[in-house]
Amino acid sequence: MRRTRTSGMLAVLFVSLVACVVLGHSRAHAAAQTPSPPGAQEYIIWPYDGAVIQGGKLWVRMGLRNMGVCPKGVNVPNTGHHHLLIDTDLPPLDQEIPSDRQHLHFGAGETDARIELPPGKHTLQLLLGDQNHVPHVPPVYSKKITIIVK
Template identity: 80%
Template sequence: MPRRFMLRALAAMMLTAVPSLWARSPSPPNAEAYIIWPRDGAVITGGKFWVRMGLRNMGVCPKGIDIPNVGHHHLLIDADLPPLDKEIPSDKNHLHFGAGETDARIELPPGKHTLQLLVGDHDHVPHDPAVYSKKITITVR
């Protein structure tokens, strides 16, 4: 087989494989992420506090576990939802809880802050449709 045909065949195989690598995991009907604590409008004294994370109609598991209807929490701090078809960023505004944690102690500087949960699949990609909480606002004093 001539080399150019082999290269075209290889390129075609790679291009057809790429969409399956990026396919989003489906979420179950009525799945809902929510922040248990703090409540919207809470005033936190001291800056260090526990965030308690909830998930309905879906299971929580560590990253890397590729089974239906499960995921893990990501806490968005002072950030809007990232692109829902790509891996969730990991930085000071996008905290990953890839061990399957449902609570975490965090520290924020004084001022107003927003918090929102976004559930990611085994590869930290939001499900389809995305499962995320209402964005809440807290004040740290």
């Protein structure tokens, strides 16, 4: 196949168009974080800070004020779903919350969960995510608490 000047220009145009779409999508995604209302607050109901838990199985009860809980994928203003952070710091607040053993997702709208932790000192913190598991702006998260499992 003989390459012509026109086909080369079309290739450059195509690559430029793809780059614009990709970059535009990235910027739109970053700019499209979900707003949270003033006074929104997430908190851990149970266990309390400093609790000593016998055995490794425990219930975590999650609370939220001035917002509602909704499953992942549901786009309703002033709602989100809980993510429990175990023995870790807050992730980047402008990106999707990771999903692993330290970042538990409760995308069905759960407000309590049974977890199991090994003996030792542990930290727990909640972070609210929007329908796409991205923190709101401003982010809504609880105080980090420490518990001891015996």
